[in-house]
Amino acid sequence: MVNIPSSINDPIPAAEVEDVELYHPHSWWTTYVFSQDAKVIAIQYSLTAISIGLVALVLSWLMRLQLAFPGVFTFIDADRYYQFITMHGMIMVIYLLTALFLGGFGNYLIPLMLGARDMVFPYANMLSYWIYLLAVLVLVAGFFVPGGPTGAGWTLYPPQAVLSGTPGGQDWGIILMLSSLILFIIGFTMGGLNYVVTVLQGRARGMTLMRMPLTIWGIFTATVMALLAFPALFVASVMMLFDRVLGTSFFMPAIVEMGTQLQHGGGSPILFQHLFWFFGHPEVYIVALPAFGIVSDLISVHARKNIFGYRMMVWAIVIIGALSFVVWAHHMYVSGMNPNFGFFFATTTLIIAVPTAIKVYNWVLTLWRGDIHLTIPMLFALGFIVTFVNGGLTGLFLGNVVVDVPLSDTMFVVAHFHMVMGVAPIMVIFGAIYHWYPKITGRMLNETMGRIHFWVTFLGAYLIFFPMHYLGLLGAPRRYYELGESVVNPPSAHDLNIFITMMALTVGAAQVLFLFNAAWSLRHGKDAGGNPWRATTLEWQTPTTPPPHGNFGKELPVVYRWAYDYSVPGAPEDFIPQNEPDPENRSREHAS
Amino acid sequence: MTDVVETETRVSPPRPDGLRGFASDWASDQRTFKNVSWGKAMMWIFLLSDTFVFGCFLLAYMSARMSTTVPWPNPSEVFALNIGGTEVPLILIAIMTFVLISSSGTMAMAVNFGYRRDRRKTALLMLLTALFGATFVGMQAFEWTKLISEGVRPWGNPWGAPQFGSTFFMITGFHGTHVTIGVIFLIIIARKVWRGDFDTEKRGFFTSRKGHYEIVEITGLYWHFVDLVWVFIFAFFYLW
Numbered sequence A: 001m002v003n004i005p006s007s008i009n010d011p012i013p014a015a016e017v018e019d020v021e022l023y024h025p026h027s028w029w030t031t032y033v034f035s036q037d038a039k040v041i042a043i044q045y046s047l048t049a050i051s052i053g054l055v056a057l058v059l060s061w062l063m064r065l066q067l068a069f070p071g072v073f074t075f076i077d078a079d080r081y082y083q084f085i086t087m088h089g090m091i092m093v094i095y096l097l098t099a100l101f102l103g104g105f106g107n108y109l110i111p112l113m114l115g116a117r118d119m120v121f122p123y124a125n126m127l128s129y130w131i132y133l134l135a136v137l138v139l140v141a142g143f144f145v146p147g148g149p150t151g152a153g154w155t156l157y158p159p160q161a162v163l164s165g166t167p168g169g170q171d172w173g174i175i176l177m178l179s180s181l182i183l184f185i186i187g188f189t190m191g192g193l194n195y196v197v198t199v200l201q202g203r204a205r206g207m208t209l210m211r212m213p214l215t216i217w218g219i220f221t222a223t224v225m226a227l228l229a230f231p232a233l234f235v236a237s238v239m240m241l242f243d244r245v246l247g248t249s250f251f252m253p254a255i256v257e258m259g260t261q262l263q264h265g266g267g268s269p270i271l272f273q274h275l276f277w278f279f280g281h282p283e284v285y286i287v288a289l290p291a292f293g294i295v296s297d298l299i300s301v302h303a304r305k306n307i308f309g310y311r312m313m314v315w316a317i318v319i320i321g322a323l324s325f326v327v328w329a330h331h332m333y334v335s336g337m338n339p340n341f342g343f344f345f346a347t348t349t350l351i352i353a354v355p356t357a358i359k360v361y362n363w364v365l366t367l368w369r370g371d372i373h374l375t376i377p378m379l380f381a382l383g384f385i386v387t388f389v390n391g392g393l394t395g396l397f398l399g400n401v402v403v404d405v406p407l408s409d410t411m412f413v414v415a416h417f418h419m420v421m422g423v424a425p426i427m428v429i430f431g432a433i434y435h436w437y438p439k440i441t442g443r444m445l446n447e448t449m450g451r452i453h454f455w456v457t458f459l460g461a462y463l464i465f466f467p468m469h470y471l472g473l474l475g476a477p478r479r480y481y482e483l484g485e486s487v488v489n490p491p492s493a494h495d496l497n498i499f500i501t502m503m504a505l506t507v508g509a510a511q512v513l514f515l516f517n518a519a520w521s522l523r524h525g526k527d528a529g530g531n532p533w534r535a536t537t538l539e540w541q542t543p544t545t546p547p548p549h550g551n552f553g554k555e556l557p558v559v560y561r562w563a564y565d566y567s568v569p570g571a572p573e574d575f576i577p578q579n580e581p582d583p584e585n586r587s588r589e590h591a592s
Numbered sequence B: 001m002t003d004v005v006e007t008e009t010r011v012s013p014p015r016p017d018g019l020r021g022f023a024s025d026w027a028s029d030q031r032t033f034k035n036v037s038w039g040k041a042m043m044w045i046f047l048l049s050d051t052f053v054f055g056c057f058l059l060a061y062m063s064a065r066m067s068t069t070v071p072w073p074n075p076s077e078v079f080a081l082n083i084g085g086t087e088v089p090l091i092l093i094a095i096m097t098f099v100l101i102s103s104s105g106t107m108a109m110a111v112n113f114g115y116r117r118d119r120r121k122t123a124l125l126m127l128l129t130a131l132f133g134a135t136f137v138g139m140q141a142f143e144w145t146k147l148i149s150e151g152v153r154p155w156g157n158p159w160g161a162p163q164f165g166s167t168f169f170m171i172t173g174f175h176g177t178h179v180t181i182g183v184i185f186l187i188i189i190a191r192k193v194w195r196g197d198f199d200t201e202k203r204g205f206f207t208s209r210k211g212h213y214e215i216v217e218i219t220g221l222y223w224h225f226v227d228l229v230w231v232f233i234f235a236f237f238y239l240w
């Protein structure tokens, strides 16, 4: 496509933008706290996201304990259970995964991998983090206000979300949740604009779009999607907030509660569902696309092979991103919308499977005859492929209206989305942390602890969620506090529930080991050197590790080749950094 | 780091013509949009995102209005003003729209003078734009007051569907907030232009970056966008 200068005689395009003026911090506060350096902001984002994610993890244990031993833990009453479910789901999806992939990895990797000094507008980038932190604090405040957090389910469907029967519905819970979401979206927009403009307008010389590592493609596309999908959630949150505090009836139909007719009338609950899922489905891919990108790079580095079908991978990411805006109503097959919509949305849903399957094939073909190093990042990448394929297959079931209707709101759905957007992205996050921790801290994470962590997490997560498919097929409903002994919960199934809970606690314990490892290795880990994985991308070619303020020392790198020159025949080493000139046109870029 | 060959040749590599050239320009290194600065790119993308916000608001309004089972108040009666004994439909909105469109004109002139580094004219035109904007918000406040005094509330009104009041206050309120923010920015930047901050390359208080006259244009982009959105609100709310 592009006529890229690759022989030493070709001119490298001249610098089109002057070097940016970096903000140079003068005090401890501006260096570590109110920092405008994307690397520091990335770490702040990540630590905040992981901390709040731990809250969600603890909530999942409490839910599991209740499901396995109903009545034993008396402090978990039905209201509490719904509050736990809601906070668990919302935190995991938005405050952990979205924030960690885009705010965390996005901030760290975009400037470094593209050969930029920083994000284009570091000040707005810093504000983005602080507003995110505020959003998290408002969310957490829900636990401490009278009535507790909202228990409306992470989908917050009206009318129940703002009625007194739902925990937090007529108290503070729902107000805080909606306010927190609004803040999150404002904060995210500030960061997201930065990521997009940095990718579009702030790359190094020689870094063409088709030389960008797939990690960047994934994060970039996801950010664009987020900027277009979050508005729907923003609008829905504002409108529901008005329904709750001003007494409007955007989403509230005429309704009788406890024998009294409420003041509402004429609103449309389905409208909320449309707005919510116009955001909600792209959200799945906002989490998945960065994971796709990162896992492609992990596989390529640790199998010492160029990614198979780079161009196809890029186009698949872009096409998935675009298609995911026209499938939202597959979450609404049972909502009572016009049944003809179901046909349309089932078709688009199944079409997405095509580019997605292409990606899976390409990962597998990259591994094929690769020099696979079973490092911990590679293990997690493999774990991702398995869980993702598993969740993707059940997704094909649920995408069909006739199959979805009986399975809707059962444990089968819970199993499906945990596999595809719970476990799979979490696998990538762990893989990415093991992969980039050496760059961030200069030390390797401990290998033994890492292996234990991987195997317990991977097998454990499988043992948690795989049996849930079966429970769902039995008919066990989702979001039920207690099933008692019923047709859908025979004693044998109840034993399974106990088993699942044991596994959930085990997996939880493994995360404690991981946290210990991360803290311990900070001081005692093996010295990583600059490029422990012998990788090609620019973040590994920085003058110091961790990279200095401004990332690249005096001169910015110039890029001469794509990110996947591994095991190039005739090359002295099995990798060639992107900023290595290519006088003889040997780069595998041309063959792809 | 690697030793860099030939850094400053100032010659760009040849690029193909036609559609392929278009694609390769976009995909080329450093910058996708060659003549677009970071600030402008950021504003454009923000506006795209904001378009989705307004789009969702308007779609919500349309769906409420189309599915309502009770009558929807008649805009030409509700938004009429009694002038000298006759009800003039939509007169206030017509003036508001005229004011806002005029402000786009003065804004465009300010951008032009900004690039000519005519500090006085730029600042004055920006202030005039801000004044138009403030007038618009003032008239909107008047309209709100009138409707409220007639009994329109977010949760109901004397003439029909309660969604009339709620969508009206929400959408015009959200748009009015945009205008107000625009006015504040216009005043801040007009002050900077007046002081000559962009000639002396004075650094910003928060960002500690040098300012450029381009910021006038970027503010202008925002302003025109807010104007454009008003045209849609006008059409869907008042003319439907």
Ligand code: HEM
Residues within 6 Å of the ligand: A060, A061, A063, A064, A085, A086, A088, A089, A090, A092, A093, A097, A152, A153, A154, A155, A414, A418, A421, A422, A423, A426, A464, A477, A478, A479, A480, A504, A507, A508
């Ligand atoms: C060890 C890890 C996890 C365990 C044990 C776990 C467990 C659970 C349980 C028991 C439920 C409630 C099921 C019900 O009664 O309907 C649930 C719901 C949910 N989980 Fe997880 N989960 C885990 C990780 C995650 C992750 C990583 C995500 C990220 C996407 C996630 C997202 C959700 C969502 C969105 C819901 C639905 C909430 C709702 O129904 O409103 N979970 N989880």
Ligand SMILES: [Cu+2]
Residues within 6 Å of the ligand: A280, A281, A284, A327, A328, A330, A331
């Ligand atoms: Cu979906």
